[in-house]
Amino acid sequence: MRTGLHALTASGGVSFSKQAVVISYHSVSNAKRPIRLVRYIVLVGGIFFGVILPGALDAIAQKGVPEGISLPTNLRVRDTTGWWPTKGSAAREQYVGNAECAKCHSSKAVSYEAAAMSHAAVRAEDSQLAQENSLELQLGRYRYQLPNLEGKSSLKVSDAKTSAAERLTWAFGVGHMGQTYLYEKDGSYYETHVSFYAAIKALDITPGQSRDVPASLETAVGRRMPSEEAQRCFGCHTTASTIKGQFDPSDLTPGVTCEACHGPGAEHVAAARSGIPGLSEALILNPRHMDRVDAVDFCGACHRTWEDVLTTGQGLGVFNVRFAPYRLENSDCWKQGDDRITCTACHDPHEPLSHDVGSYDATCRQCHSASSSKSSTGQAPAVCSVETKNCVTCHMPKYEPPGLHSSFTDHWIRVVRAHDSYPE
Ligand code: HEC
Ligand code: HEC
Ligand code: HEC
Ligand code: HEC
Ligand code: HEC
Ligand code: HEC
Ligand code: HEC
Numbered sequence: 239m240r241t242g243l244h245a246l247t248a249s250g251g252v253s254f255s256k257q258a259v260v261i262s263y264h265s266v267s268n269a270k271r272p273i274r275l276v277r278y279i280v281l282v283g284g285i286f287f288g289v290i291l292p293g294a295l296d297a298i299a300q301k302g303v304p305e306g307i308s309l310p311t312n313l314r315v316r317d318t319t320g321w322w323p324t325k326g327s328a329a330r331e332q333y334v335g336n337a338e339c340a341k342c343h344s345s346k347a348v349s350y351e352a353a354a355m356s357h358a359a360v361r362a363e364d365s366q367l368a369q370e371n372s373l374e375l376q377l378g379r380y381r382y383q384l385p386n387l388e389g390k391s392s393l394k395v396s397d398a399k400t401s402a403a404e405r406l407t408w409a410f411g412v413g414h415m416g417q418t419y420l421y422e423k424d425g426s427y428y429e430t431h432v433s434f435y436a437a438i439k440a441l442d443i444t445p446g447q448s449r450d451v452p453a454s455l456e457t458a459v460g461r462r463m464p465s466e467e468a469q470r471c472f473g474c475h476t477t478a479s480t481i482k483g484q485f486d487p488s489d490l491t492p493g494v495t496c497e498a499c500h501g502p503g504a505e506h507v508a509a510a511r512s513g514i515p516g517l518s519e520a521l522i523l524n525p526r527h528m529d530r531v532d533a534v535d536f537c538g539a540c541h542r543t544w545e546d547v548l549t550t551g552q553g554l555g556v557f558n559v560r561f562a563p564y565r566l567e568n569s570d571c572w573k574q575g576d577d578r579i580t581c582t583a584c585h586d587p588h589e590p591l592s593h594d595v596g597s598y599d600a601t602c603r604q605c606h607s608a609s610s611s612k613s614s615t616g617q618a619p620a621v622c623s624v625e626t627k628n629c630v631t632c633h634m635p636k637y638e639p640p641g642l643h644s645s646f647t648d649h650w651i652r653v654v655r656a657h658d659s660y661p662e
Contacts, residue, residue: 306531308544308567314535321501321523323539324473326480330489332502333478339496339503342510346588347496353590355494357412359475362391365409367417367434375432375441378451380458382432382441384419393419393430395458402455406430410475415644418444420471421460427468428460435643445642474540478502494540499525499587525582533580537587538563556660559637565649568661571605571619578604595628602629 315325336356340347350356362368368384368391375382379397386394386403394403408420418433431452433444443449444461452458463471465485472479472487477498479490497503506522525536535543538561542550547564558564562581566572571579583601585591592598605619606629625632635654636645650661 306529308531308535308538308563310545310549311535311539311543314539314543323499323536324470324480325501326473326478326485327483328478328481328502330478330481332504333491333497334503334507335491335497336495338507343496349586349590350496350588353588354412354414355587357493359408359410359472359492361492362406362409362419365391365417365419367413367436368409368419371434371439373434373441377432377443377458380452380455384432384434384441393421393432393459395455397455397458400455402459404428404430404459410471415642420463420468423462426465427463427471429463430460431458437643442643443641449641499523499536530577530580533582534563534567537581541581544568555639555662556637557639558662559639559646559648559660562647562649566651569649569651571651574619576605595631598630598634599627602633 311322311324314322318325321328336347336350373382373384381396383394383396384392386392391406392403393406394401396402404421404423406419406421409417410420411417413434413436415437416433416435419430421428421430429444429447431444431447432441434440435442447461468487469480469485472485472490474494476487476493477491477495479485479487501523503522506518509521510518525533528536535545538544538546541563542561544564544567547558547561566579566581569579579601581587583604584598606621608621622629630647632654633651634647634649636647637660638645652661
């Protein structure tokens with residue numbers, strides 16, 4: 239097995255070197271995955287060298303990637319023959335927009351309009367948040383003003399001698415936690431050094447940026463993003479920003495639309511209109527048919543898959559509480575292999591997030607109740623000796639990573655004891 243990995247890495251054709259690191263990490267935390275991942279690497283390696291290894295074929299799923307393994311999103315996007323969120327392979331004219339979907343799926347379209355994801359980015363001039371709250375921040379010698387009084391959607395930064403202002407073009411995040419702004423300069427996107435935070439209704443340093451006082455006025459305004467990074471931001475917060483593999487944000491649709499998840503819909507719509515039975519379903523991706531690992535990786539295309547968190551090194555400390563797929567797949571509830579605990583077991587992606595803690599009980603009780611059916615592995619999960627309702631309040635605690643001014647729900651479902659440290 240390892241030989242296949244080495245051969246592939248040595249070929250230099252694919253960036254699998256990171257995978258080797260992941261495998262050693264995994265063998266500590268989850269015995270099943272490394273074996274499967276190595277299988278995948280051998281499989282891809284086999285195809286790469288024009289040899290299909292005996293026994294490897296059974297791992298090929300219909301859509302080009304093997305089943306049952308959490309994968310890094312870049313592999314999903316590269317190897318899935320059909321659609322995968324953030325893929326960006328389609329032509330502009332293959333997208334029809336939410337209004338078109340609404341003609342036949344009106345109830346989903348109406349409820350989704352109220353969901354945060356559908357407003358994950360807006361053009362800066364359409365952002366109410368910053369404009370409603372006249373925002374100012376003093377950071378060392380720099381004074382920030384948002385909006386700059388002279389122009390509705392500009393960020394102005396001044397020191398004792400001079401000032402700089404940039405016209406903002408994009409506001410990322412509907413603002414449940416906060417909102418970060420982008421501007422363009424010399425052909426690049428820049429991320430503002432400060433962001434709006436909802437809980438404090440104020441500006442503070444943007445997540446991921448240094449908390450040191452910036453060295454110059456220019457860096458005080460914002461940070462230039464390498465174009466691949468900008469492409470990734472737009473890939474998760476907007477739709478059709480990458481066209482036929484090229485980053486082309488000129489004509490994107492802000493927010494995560496129906497087609498960001500289901501794939502471009504022109505052919506599906508044409509088939510539905512043609513009335514040929516069964517054809518339209520074949521031309522649109524329905525994640526309902528996925529196995530549980532694919533289903534969670536699907537949301538993980540943007541929420542980061544279990545593998546993404548490890549391969550990109552984002553997995554460190556309490557900041558990884560943001561990455562629900564990673565946390566959930568570490569739970570005992572997940573590890574038994576039962577299908578009834580994907581993201582959609584608790585969240586309908588077409589509806590706004592429910593803040594009613596009791597609304598999650600039914601999902602827990604499906605498995606944890608005296609009358610619950612056994613899991614697919616034959617074991618009946620334990621029943622709580624402490625409470626019969628509001629399960630998530632004790633077993634899915636909230637954490638506030640430093641500097642984010644917002645708490646996130648820990649999807650690593652578990653018994654939490656006082657003085658327990660945060661499990662990574
Ligand atoms: C002209 C009507 C029409 C339009 C417009 C339309 N659909 Fe559909 N859609 C259908 C029909 C009919 C079905 C099959 C029956 C059903 O599940 O309702 C379907 C099924 C689906 C399914 C489930 C497929 C399956 O495998 O079961 C998804 C997902 C879907 N549509 C998404 C979309 C999206 C996204 C859009 C916009 C890009 C869209 N539809 C636009 C008519 C339409
Ligand atoms: C194309 C990228 C993308 C995909 C795929 C995706 N999400 Fe999201 N999701 C986002 C972004 C971006 C946000 C942040 C929206 C905001 O607050 O601005 C988000 C936010 C959310 C929220 C929080 C909503 C709130 O009110 O704070 C939930 C819950 C959620 N997503 C569930 C899911 C589930 C379940 C899936 C899979 C079925 C999924 N997402 C797939 C991009 C995505
Ligand atoms: C891999 C996909 C992905 C990338 C890349 C990404 N985001 Fe997000 N973003 C998400 C998801 C999913 C959420 C919701 C969960 C969370 O808050 O972590 C989110 C949440 C946010 C929020 C908070 C939204 C709210 O309602 O409070 C902001 C602000 C944000 N992102 C800005 C950005 C900016 C700016 C970039 C690029 C520099 C970026 N994101 C890159 C997926 C992504
Ligand atoms: C964040 C990703 C995401 C977005 C955005 C999204 N969907 Fe879905 N959709 C899903 C998932 C996941 C399922 C499968 C649901 C399940 O397993 O319960 C689904 C299922 C469906 C189905 C099939 C329902 C069934 O019973 O099989 C239709 C139709 C559909 N979506 C239409 C839409 C329309 C229309 C929009 C836009 C208004 C939309 N979706 C936006 C993720 C998404
Ligand atoms: C067992 C139930 C359950 C499952 C499964 C689940 N969630 Fe959640 N999720 C919750 C609860 C409870 C909240 C907090 C709701 C609130 O705000 O009160 C939440 C909140 C969120 C939020 C909002 C930010 C936060 O951390 O509070 C996002 C984003 C999210 N979930 C994404 C996902 C994704 C992606 C998956 C699949 C990997 C998933 N969830 C699976 C129960 C679940
Ligand atoms: C798909 C079935 C399933 C669902 C849904 C599910 N669990 Fe579990 N859960 C399990 C299994 C299986 C175990 C491990 C065996 C056991 O504890 O009996 C487990 C273990 C646990 C444990 C013990 C973990 C530890 O740290 O010792 C707690 C607590 C728990 N679940 C709470 C919940 C809560 C709360 C929910 C809803 C938010 C939930 N579970 C949803 C199947 C599930
Ligand atoms: C008030 C907080 C609280 C609530 C609410 C709560 N639990 Fe618990 N639960 C606990 C504590 C504390 C333990 C550990 C008990 C012990 O070990 O003595 C526990 C234990 C468990 C266990 C592990 C049992 C075992 O023997 O391994 C499961 C499973 C569980 N709870 C599920 C649930 C479910 C499902 C709900 C909702 C119906 C729920 N809990 C509601 C606090 C709570």
